[in-house]
Every structure is written in structure tokens, then in C-alpha cells.
Amino acid sequence: MAKVPKPNELVIEHGFPQTGWMDTPAVFRPGNFSYPGKAKNLQALGLPNPREWSPLDEDWKLPSNWKQIILEGMRERLDKFRSFKIFMDICVRCGACADKCHFYLGSGDPKNMPVLRAELLRSVYRKDFSLAGRIMGKMVGARDLTEDVLKEWFMYFFQCTECRRCSLFCPYGIDTAEVTMMGRELLNLVGLNIDWVVGPAANCFNNGNHLGIQPHAFKDMIEFFVDEIEAVNGIRCEPTFNRKGAEVLFITPSGDVFADPGTYTLMGYLMLFHQIGLDYTWSTYASEGGNFGMFTSHEVMKRLNSKMYAEAKRLGVKYIIGGECGHMWRVINQYMDTMNGPADFLEVPVSPMTGTRFDNAATTKMIHIVEFTADLIKNGKLKLDPSRNDHLVTTYHDSCNPARGMGFFEEPRYVIKNVCNNFHEMPPNTIREQTFCCGSGSGLNNDEFMEMRMRGGLPRANAVRHVHDLHGVNTLATICAIDRAVLTALMDYWVPDVTVYGVHELVANALVMDGETERTTDLRGEPLPGMEEDSENEDV
């Protein structure tokens, strides 16, 4: 694994090579690419050309007719997606997107400017799908599809986190996420994928979740959190699994079952549901909210997503609640019903505590836990003691997908402000619809890619550091499981004093539960404000 330079050693230069971008080949070096997909994972999903290979090798072991496969794949996708056709045709290269990409800001590599990332594909499109390109070639920015071009695609379509920030600034709405999705679909046709995407996707397909947690282990892990909660406040939650006839099916990213600090968020869900007495069940089959299929192809996205409705139908629930996750919610908002609906066996979600009918989820029949909680708080159904979070000075990171693929801005802020007394926004250019990516989304949250992740996360970290210096912010709240995992690493690297929290962990800290013992610590075992005397006295 590549050694990651220290923050003060990291060279960031926004220079340009002497050669034009078409004549500057992609150079793979440890730290700027993710390991390729393992054969067994491709096989598990039935994806083409499973084999062992490395981007550092000269020979990528492509099928002999790879060029034909890619070009036919392009034609097929141009016919299937108007977005693809339009985005290939209408860019004027005005450059508005150039410095909006976190990877460009953090790496200075010109091919990380969204416009050039798309040009990598566009140049081939011109050559093979436009008359001018066929005749005039390079004179009109067209070039042949060669192995070098393909390698360049692999590098840069796996250096994009599909965060859509560029699309916000594009005067025509050209969305690099869409271009990257097409690019990755094409790469997959000849067996080019990264293992951090195809591994979780294979796990999810067979075992129900990205981490490959098997049913019994899943139950064990959740029950472990039940014990943990009991140790904190004496309350024993009673989650159920694969239970037919429950009112609600709850699905959250498996990352929260597995690793800190997501686990605390998951404990928050358990406590909240217990306190309000929600009739809900977990599923071990549909035990994944996220969808790494989205980072592979539309087809794999659909294959993984199908489990949610299938399981809801089997269990006979009325509706689904989804946990805090980023890309999961882009899939649910923009793809799920069209791909796997209609969910006519479910009902429009109605909160059993408040009676609120969630008409905004009238067809997907799936609501976001944060919407659900915001409604509970608004209707006074929760007893909250925000002073229990007084040791935290909070800011909020809008995750890309709920931000630019949904418009989920006020709900989490409302919840946070009700459970935390200290809240400060980051600068306006870095939040809400203009939010900066964590730098590790879309399956790039692997260790071997760490240097690029720290570079890509710089704009986000920079904004956190700003409020850290200005207001003493020490808590970064998010509603995304990948964020919880990767922002922790990012903060350790750039702003070491800041800790990452899920919103429902903050809720759980403030939640006054019926019959609880006196709370002295938060979920992490840290003393609550006013409860730290003992340890302080010892120090003195």
C-alpha cells in the first residue's frame, strides 16, 4: 500500500503539462488508483471478463474484441439515455465547472476538471459517432479509442465520486456523475472495475449487504449494540429480525453495523425506535441501504435495489424507513420506483406517533429516518435534553447525494438544532447544494486510494477547519454512512480536533428515554457535560 504524505508534505500544484491532454498519458502510481476487481467478485455478479490483473501491468488482459464491445456499448447507451447524448453534444467548454471539483482542487491534475473528465469520453464519441470527427479527427477534438485511452478512462472515472457539484454550476446542467456512470458501465463491459466497488456489490448480492455479514452475525452485531445501550442508560431495546407483519421495515447501510462511528448512529436508531414503540423489523436479507451497484452499472444498481421491495412484500410491512445514507437516497429518490416499482403492496407512509402522512413519498413508500424524526420533534413526541450535547460544538456536512440528488437540507438541520445547543454552519460556498464531497464516495473509500482521498477531501476539510478555528467546532455531523467512515480519516489528516457523528447519534445523546437510569456518558462512553467532575478531580 502506498505511503500517504503528511499534510505538510502534500504538494498541490494547479499547473499544466507542456503536452496537450490528449498527448499526456495517465500514469498509475501507488496512491492514485484503486485495486482492480477480483475475479471471484466479478463472477459472483456474472460480470464480464473476470481475471486477475493490475493497472500497473502493461497488459490489462482485455478481451480481443474490447474495442468493438466498448463502441457497441456506447451506441447502446446513447440510444438509451438522452442525458448521455446531450452531455456528449452540447458542452461549450466554458470552464465554469473546472475549479468546482474537489479532486481538481486537491490534486491539481487537469484531467480532474469535470470538463476534461467528460472530454475523455467525448473525444471518442466524436471520432466514432460524428461525421466531423471521423473526417477531421484531432482537428475537432476527436481521437481513436486505444488501450491508452481506456486506461485513462479507468483512472479518471474512478477518480470521480459522482457528487454532481459540477452539474450545479454547468449552464446546461451537464452532470459528470452521469458521464462517469456511463464511463464505468462501459469499462465494466470489458471487465474493468475496482474491487472496492465490485466486492461490496458481490457481497450485497449474495449475502444481503456490502460487508458480507451473514444473517446470524448481523443479528449478533445488532444485539451487541443492545447491550452497549443498556450499559449507557439501563434500557434494553428489543429489535426484531425478518419479522412478518411488522408495520415498518427498517433498512440502513451495513457500514453502520460494522464500524465506528456509524455504530453509534445505529444505536441511536435502536433507542429512538424503542422509545417511541415503533412496530418495526430489521431484515438480514435486505440488510443494506447503500447500493454499490450504482457505481457499477444501472443494471447492477437495479439488481441490488430490488431486495428492498421484495423483502417489504415478503414481510408484509406497510412501508419502509431508510437510515442515514448518501447514495442510498439518490437511488431511492431518483431510481428505485422506476427500476423496481410499483410498490403497490405498500401503503403511503403514515407516522404512527404523529399521524403525519408522508405524501412526498407517495409512490416509493419509503421515508428517510431524518424526516421521520424531524416530524416527531416538530410534534413534540420526543423528550430531548440538548444540554447533553453541550460538550459538542457542531457543524453539518451535507452529503452530496441527499443534497444534489434530493434536496435534503432543512430536515437534518432542524433535528440537529433541536438536539444540540451549539451549531455553526460552514461557509455558504461549501454547504447545502454547493456542498463539497468527502472525497471518498462512489466506492473510492479504500485504503490504497488514501492519498487521493485526502486530496479530494481537502475542500471539505478546509471548510471544517474554518469553523473549527472561528467557532471552536469539534463535531462534524453527517447523514451518510460513507461520510462517517471516511470523514473520520479526513479529519484525522487535516483537522485532527474534529470528530465525526451521525445525526441520530446526537439525537440519541439528547433523547430522554422512559425509565432510563441517570445518564453520565454519551454513547461513546465520554462523560456528559457536568458529569466529568470525578475524572477532573483525579487529574487535579
Next chain:
Amino acid sequence: MGIRFSLVAVVALVLAAFLGVGTAGLNHFFGVTVPSIALVVFLGGVVFRVLKWGRSPVPFRIPTTAGQQKTLSWIPQNKLDNPSTKMQTVGRMVLEVLLFRSLFRNTKFEIEKGPKLYYQWEKWLWLASLAFHYCFLVILIRHLRFFTDPVPFFVHDIERLDGFFQVGLPGLYLTDAIFMLAVTYLLIRRLIIPQLRYISLPQDYFPLFLLFTIGTTGILTRYFTKVDLIKVKQLAIGIISFHPVVPEGIGVIFFIHLFLVSTLLIYFPFSKLMHAGGIFLSPTRNLPNDSRFKRHVNPWNYPVKVHTYAEYEDHFREKMVEAGLPVEKELDEAPVTAQNSTEG
């Protein structure tokens, strides 16, 4: 390279018209034949391109949401940046098409040691683009006086506004000046901003050189070399009324102007200039964010291989039973050799 190629192309076009009319006397070819072909190619080409886009479906609703979604009743929705109805989407599109709202968000980054990033105010591109497009529109409308008889009232109104300051003689049109300034700005920024220079292709410089030269020749004919407007109008109206005539004695500068405009018309449908039509069809802008409460059908939706619950339970039944998880079939009901049948 891109710059030189585009510049040479435009110079060649100018020379072609200059020699064609000035030396070879191909007045009819440059005055009637080329412009007529150009008009047909322009109209046909634009329609062809748009229909070609229309042949591909929009399978998924993928608007870029730039504001608060429609949600709980007490949270105000940002209806223009995150529309949920057709009318709201029209509102968003109107702002996008008429005011370049997305471009208005533009910022410019700066990095300092630390590293520390800053995002600065940058509205020049927005301003220049808006100025360029609107001046172009006004100039086009003003040119209607050569193509209509009688001249409709709005042409006069626009001329009056445009020449409001009554500077010089013939009166200076503000749009002429702003158009040239804006085109120059757009060209210069492409040359001096390193990012832009690096991404620019010949087809980015070509239209700018072309527009610059069109503007220059237009200004020459109006303000400096002069041209007999009566003859120009006779020629112009002749083309669009299908009674073409080429009066004697129109200066060669006019023919260069006309030839370059014809080139622009022919070039338009097959180039990035089609962004004018494309913006209307851009799925990240022209769709309401309503896919959670309104069902949409993907016309090419097809069944995919899924891993069913039955397969899952077959695979894990023993472990599930042992862990006390409910199962559909108990151990003794299930086939003895349960296989994980997911591959393929």
C-alpha cells in the same frame, strides 16, 4: 494549435469571399446560392439534431436539486431550484434559459499555503455571456429591417432603444459595441486563463473568431466603408421571398459579412452551438424532482437477475435457524443439498 487552425480557417473564409466576389465576380454564388443553402441547412440541421436527441428516452428522473425539496408541510420548499411540479420546472427553465442562473453561481478558487482554499466572486463570465447572447439577439432582430417590408414596429422600437444615445453618425448601436466587447472577453479569457486554454479545442476558437469577424465586417459596412442599404435590402428580401436578385454595386465587405454569417448558419447545427437547443432537453434541469411521489416508467426497463430471498434462505437456513431467525421453510422441509445458486 487550436487557435492557429481556427484563425486560419476564418481568414481563409474571408479570402474566399474576397476573391470570389472581388476577383472572380461570383456575386450570385456568394450573394444568393450560399446564403440560401445556409438557411436550409441551418433549419434542417437544427431540427435533425433535436429529433435525434428526442429519439433517446429519459429513463430516470435525474434533476440536479439545488434547493430544499418538497417535504413536510412546515418546511418551505425552494420551488425554483428544486421544482416538484411542471409549472415550477418551467420556472426553473425560464431562469436557466433567460438569465443563465446556474452560471450565476460561478466562483473562482484560490489556494494559499496551508493549504487553504478560497472561493471568490466571479460573475464576469455570467455577465459577458448574458451580454453576448442578448446583444446577438438584438442585432438579429435589428437585421429584420432588411428582411421585411413593411418593417414591423418592434424592430423600430429596438433600434430606437439600441441607438438611444445618438452618438456619431450613423448612430452607434450599443449592442454592436457590447457584442464586440463580450466576444473579445470570451476570446481573451480562453487565451489567458490557464484552465481554459488547456481545455480549449479548435471548435471553441473557431466560432469566436467567426463571430468577431462577422461583427467587424458588419461594423465596417455600417460605420466606415458604407454600403448601399437599398441594394442590400433588395438582395436580402429577394432570398427570403424566393425572388433572388443580386444588384450591382454592393461592396465586397458586405459579401464577406454575408458569407461568414452563412458559414455560421451551416456550422451551427453540427457544433457545440447546439447548446442553444440542448439546454431545453437537459435532464438535470428540465425535470421536476417528483420521483418519490409520482411514478415514472422507464420505457426500456427489463427484468434482471436478482438473488431471491428463497435462494438466500436456502443458502443460510442452517445458520438462520440456529440464530433463532424466522425462516420460510424449516430445516426438515428444505432440500438436503441446498445450493447457493446465484452464479451465472
Next chain:
Amino acid sequence: MKMYDGKYILAGLIVFIVLATFPVWFTHGKAAPPPELKLDTPVIAKMANKQCVLPKEEMITGHMKLLNDWRTQVVRDGKRMYVASDGKTYEMSLQNECMKCHSNKTLFCDKCHNYAGLQKDADPYCWNCHIAPKENK
């Protein structure tokens, strides 16, 4: 040919075609011949040498500039006489000199100005101040 959102796309294209072909349907194929100017005023008829202050071609494209220069010289410099290239002198006056010969404004000035789409009250703005000659039609 299968179209998606054909309703909207076709409507948009129709609007585009209608707008882009505005001059065609507005003139509905009627070629507008250039105006013929009347030079048969009584004064011109009496002239032996029918010559304006400048040759005809120069007057067509340059008369506005000439008039503008005249105005400047008269109003700002107090100069009233113009010497033509053939040595003849003229009074620099629109009403007293130009319109003496071209006493038929509606059949002379207006013909071209209307055809070229200039506006009566704004461009040229001669008649905002000057009084047009009375004509018997």
C-alpha cells in the same frame, strides 16, 4: 420514428421554425422592389446640369454624414457656405438648399428611408427640428 416527449419537442421545434422563418411568412413571398425616386420636381426640371453637391453614388451612402457636417459647421462654427468640388457654392441648409430641389420629401427622402426601415421620428431625426416642405399631392 419513435420519439420520447415528442409532444414537447415538436412544439418546441415548431416555435423555433416559426420564429426563425419570421421574415419568410411575414413577407409571404412578396419580393419588395427597391423604391424609385422621383426627381421631377419643378426646380430640378429647370436645371440645365442636373447635378447635386456630390456625385450620386457618394450621396446615396454619404448624404447623412454630409448633412451632419453641414450642421456642425453652421451651428458651431458659423460657416454657411459650402464649396463643391466643381467650384460651385451652396448654402449649407437643409430647408433652403436641399429641399429647394428635392421639394418632394415623401417621394424622395421617405421612399428610401422607409424601405431601409429607418424610422420617421428617430433615425434620421432631421425633421424633429426642421420643417418639412409643403407638398401638393
